Amino acid sequence: MDTDRRRLLRWLGKGSVFAAFVAQIGAAARAFFPNVLYEPPTTFKLKQPAFYPQGYTFDAEHRLFVIRAEARFHVISAVCTHLGCTVQWRGTEFDCPCHGSRFDANGNVISGPAPRPLPWFEISIAPDGLLEVDSASAVPEGSSLTVATEKT
Amino acid sequence: MAGGIQRLWRKLAWPWSPASDREASEAIVRNLWLHWFPAKVSGRSLSWSYSLWLGTAAASLFVILTVTGVMLMFFYVPSTERAYGSIKDLEYAVSFGRLLRNQHRWAAEGMVALAFMHMARVFFTGAYRGSRALNWLVGVALLLGTLMLSFTGYLLPWDQLAYWAITVGTNIASQAPLVGPTARYILLGGHFVGQQTLLRFYVLHVFFLPAVVWILVAYHMWRVRKDGGLAAIEPLRALRRAEPREMPRTKSYSLFGLTPGTSVAVASSMGLEESDQVASSPNLTRRMMLVFLTVFNLTLLLSLFINAPLEGPANPSVTPNPAKAPWYFVWLQELVSWTTVHLGSITISGGLLGGILVPGILLAALILWPFLDRSTDAEGVWFAPERKRQNAVFVVITAVIIILIVVGAWLRGPYWHLYWPWSPRPVLPRVL
Numbered sequence: 306m307d308t309d310r311r312r313l314l315r316w317l318g319k320g321s322v323f324a325a326f327v328a329q330i331g332a333a334a335r336a337f338f339p340n341v342l343y344e345p346p347t348t349f350k351l352k353q354p355a356f357y358p359q360g361y362t363f364d365a366e367h368r369l370f371v372i373r374a375e376a377r378f379h380v381i382s383a384v385c386t387h388l389g390c391t392v393q394w395r396g397t398e399f400d401c402p403c404h405g406s407r408f409d410a411n412g413n414v415i416s417g418p419a420p421r422p423l424p425w426f427e428i429s430i431a432p433d434g435l436l437e438v439d440s441a442s443a444v445p446e447g448s449s450l451t452v453a454t455e456k457t
Numbered sequence: 458m459a460g461g462i463q464r465l466w467r468k469l470a471w472p473w474s475p476a477s478d479r480e481a482s483e484a485i486v487r488n489l490w491l492h493w494f495p496a497k498v499s500g501r502s503l504s505w506s507y508s509l510w511l512g513t514a515a516a517s518l519f520v521i522l523t524v525t526g527v528m529l530m531f532f533y534v535p536s537t538e539r540a541y542g543s544i545k546d547l548e549y550a551v552s553f554g555r556l557l558r559n560q561h562r563w564a565a566e567g568m569v570a571l572a573f574m575h576m577a578r579v580f581f582t583g584a585y586r587g588s589r590a591l592n593w594l595v596g597v598a599l600l601l602g603t604l605m606l607s608f609t610g611y612l613l614p615w616d617q618l619a620y621w622a623i624t625v626g627t628n629i630a631s632q633a634p635l636v637g638p639t640a641r642y643i644l645l646g647g648h649f650v651g652q653q654t655l656l657r658f659y660v661l662h663v664f665f666l667p668a669v670v671w672i673l674v675a676y677h678m679w680r681v682r683k684d685g686g687l688a689a690i691e692p693l694r695a696l697r698r699a700e701p702r703e704m705p706r707t708k709s710y711s712l713f714g715l716t717p718g719t720s721v722a723v724a725s726s727m728g729l730e731e732s733d734q735v736a737s738s739p740n741l742t743r744r745m746m747l748v749f750l751t752v753f754n755l756t757l758l759l760s761l762f763i764n765a766p767l768e769g770p771a772n773p774s775v776t777p778n779p780a781k782a783p784w785y786f787v788w789l790q791e792l793v794s795w796t797t798v799h800l801g802s803i804t805i806s807g808g809l810l811g812g813i814l815v816p817g818i819l820l821a822a823l824i825l826w827p828f829l830d831r832s833t834d835a836e837g838v839w840f841a842p843e844r845k846r847q848n849a850v851f852v853v854i855t856a857v858i859i860i861l862i863v864v865g866a867w868l869r870g871p872y873w874h875l876y877w878p879w880s881p882r883p884v885l886p887r888v889l
Contacts, residue, residue, distance in 0.1 A: 342647045365774035388628040388793065388808050390621060390776040393872075402778035403625060404794035404807070405873030417873075418797035418807035 347441040353434055354378060354452045361394045369426065369438065370394060377449040380428045380438050381412045386421040399423065411446055422446070474739055481736030491742065495682050497734040498741050501689040507582070507839075508687055510748045511575035515603075516674055517749040518568040521756060522606075523667060525561040533613065535659035537652050540615035541770045548767070559760035565607055567756060569785045572603045580851050583836050583844050584688030590827035592680040595673055597823045602670040604785070609662035611783060615655065620771035621780045623650050623658070629793065629812035650773070688837035690729060697729060778871045778885060787865035788858050789816065794873055819854070 349367060357378070362371045368383045368391055383391050383399075390403035398415060399408040407415040412423030424443040428450045431437040436450075468487070475481035485496045501507060532551055534543045547554035576596060579585055585593035608626060612619045627650070631641035646653025681687065685694075768777065782790045789812060796811030797804065835841030840848060870876040871885055 337643050337646075339646055339653065344647055344649055344651070368774055387797070387806065388625045388812075390625065390780060391774060393778070400872045402776045402872055403621070403780045404790065418794050420797055420804040420806040 348437065348439045350431055350433075351436040351438060354430070354436055363394060367438065367440070369440070370399075371436070374449075376453065377451050378428055378436065379449040380426045382424045382426060382440070384423075385419055386423060387417070387419040392423070413446070475736065478736055481738050484738045488738075491738055493679065493682075494737040494741055495686070496737060498737045499686055499690045499693070499729055499734050501693060501733075501837075502687040503735070503740060503744060504689060507689045507837075509574075509578060510744070511571055511578050512677075513745055513748045514752050515568055515571040515575055516678075517752040518564045518571060518756070519670065519674065520749070521564045521753060522561060522568065523671075525557050525564065526663065526667070528557055529561055530663055535613070535656055537615060537655055537771075540613060540655060544614045544616075544767060555764065556760050559763070559765045560756050562765035563759040563763070564756045565610060566783070566785070567752075568603055569607055572600050576600060577851070577855065579688075581848055582688060582839055583832070583841060583847075585827045586830055586832075586836060589680075589684050589688060592677060592684060593827050594824060595677045595680065597820070599670060599673050599677060601820075602666060602673065606662060606666045606670065607783070607785065609658045609666060612655065612658045613662060614767055615771045617768040617771060617777050617780070618766070618783075620650060620773065621776055622782055622786075623654065625780075625782075625790075627654075629808045632806055632808035633813055634809075690733075691837040693729060693733060697733075779869055779873050781865070781869070784862055784866055788861035791861040791865035791869075 351364060351367070351371060354373075354376075357371050357373045359373050359375070362373070363369075363383065364371060370381045370383055372379050372381060381399075385392050385401040385403065385406055387401065387404055387406050390401050392399040392401045392406070392408065397410060399410075399412065400406070401417065401419070404418050406417030406419035408419065408423050409415055412425065414420075414422055425446055425448060427439040427442045427444050427448075429437050429439075430450070430452065475484055482496045485491050485494055529547070532543055532547050532554060534540060544558070547558050549555075551557075579593065579596065608622070612623050627641045627644050630644060631637040633640060642648065644654070644657065645651070646657050781787060792811030792815055793807040794811075796807040796815070798810065830847065832843055832847070835843040864875075867878050868875050870882040876882055
């Protein structure tokens with residue numbers, strides 16, 4: 306009886322020290338998951354609609370294409386859905402320089418390793434008249450924003 | 458005074474060129490640098506033609522990498538704003554800075570190549586079985602460590618290669634089932650490649666990975682000794698075992714009846730005869746130094762004539778066309794570019810199949826091979842006929858990887874299209 310109690314106490318003592326040791330390792334590992342990110346917001350403003358010519362315009366800062374047809378606008382991501390390289394517009398299609406994925410003018414995969422089409426992002430007009438993109442929300446292919454009266 | 462200095466000097470230096478066998482053995486015990494060598498080593502283990510000294514050459518490169526790496530740390534700033542500039546400074550403003558960086562670069566590529574060639578040697582000589590299986594596993598870990606050191610290393614200049622390699626590499630990691638996105642988040646320290654990523658890879662590259670690799674290198678070499686030396690001695694061992702002889706009994710053992718049988722002094726633990734072995738100092742140490750100096754001078758020579766590549770500064774919006782991984786990863790790049798498969802409505806991305814599953818299967822094969830290997834003899838012999846099938850498997854896999862490297866490195870042009878090396882490639886506008 307007495308020895309059993311001693312063993313239990315000894316086990317509890319050693320165990321608690323060991324548990325504290327393991328917990329500290331866990332705490333150290335937790336530090337590697339950042340709590341604060343200094344990253345650009347997923348919703349951002351582009352330029353005024355009038356800035357964009359007809360056709361495809363590459364926005365290097367946000368890695369996307371602004372596509373204008375008359376007064377209608379839509380935005381397609383320039384980030385390849387395969388492994389994240391920036392695709393290039395080649396007049397009729399988007400091509401990826403890293404692994405050769407090809408997408409048609411609407412971002413659908415023609416060939417290559419890309420598993421999904423290039424996403425279309427939600428686009429709107431901010432109160433100050435600039436185009437605004439929400440890169441966190443994809444919209445179906447074919448969606449577009451029509452800008453009725455352009456400010457210049 | 459003079460005698461004291463002489464004694465001190467002898468303590469440090471005399472064992473390097475011992476005058477007698479006894480001095481040679483004592484040297485191993487008395488000298489700090491020599492104590493991790495065995496006192497005696499078999500002549501076969503020292504043979505140039507058996508091991509080609511590839512492991513020693515790889516370890517020599519790691520010594521060069523550690524020294525040049527620590528020197529580069531004095532000039533390199535791990536910040537996204539200054540990293541590229543500090544590499545430019547090394548090239549143009551620091552005396553011999555370019556030489557230092559070149560040597561670090563060529564030693565690194567050499568270490569990848571030599572670690573693999575060393576593994577191939579061990580495989581072709583069947584030197585990974587029995588008690589040596591553990592050391593084979595350590596070797597596999599060392600090969601992985603070498604590759605991880607290379608990967609974390611070429612991120613640091615923060616040039617275009619660095620930026621896009623890390624983008625693609627971590628996107629491959631994010632394809633892993635369940636843990637993928639989390640793994641990418643921890644590796645990058647966020648959702649995008651940025652300052653946190655650079656700092657993380659820097660610490661991994663300059664401290665964490667080298668520390669792990671050094672510990673494993675030390676264990677790897679210690680195990681060679683514990684396994685009785687290189688597998689080259691196994692045929693000789695078998696020969697010695699096959700010729701039983703009456704061992705002389707020493708007086709004390711037989712008179713005092715301490716133990717029956719032969720005395721411990723007679724049978725060497727290696728199972729070899731006295732005449733099969735030579736003193737480690739200076740026979741082993743001299744060759745190690747020779748290998749080190751040869752490897753050092755080769756990297757120096759390369760560094761004098763060929764500069765380490767450096768692309769333009771990292772540009773997160775424009776990917777170089779084509780963006781190519783270094784040669785030792787370009788076979789994976791080639792794989793992921795055509796391993797996306799569509800099964801009905803399910804699509805498995807090349808990142809998962811070619812980037813994780815195929816390398817994972819190769820790694821699993823390397824780990825399990827010693828335990829799947831049923832052959833019992835033909836140890837320590839190059840290309841033993843009994844191992845024809847096993848060697849064929851190794852050769853075929855290696856050949857496929859080499860072909861993929863050749864295709865990726867020389868036949869891929871802009872937009873990853875195939876071109877013959879001599880055919881003209883389209884000239885494209887650099888930036889849209």
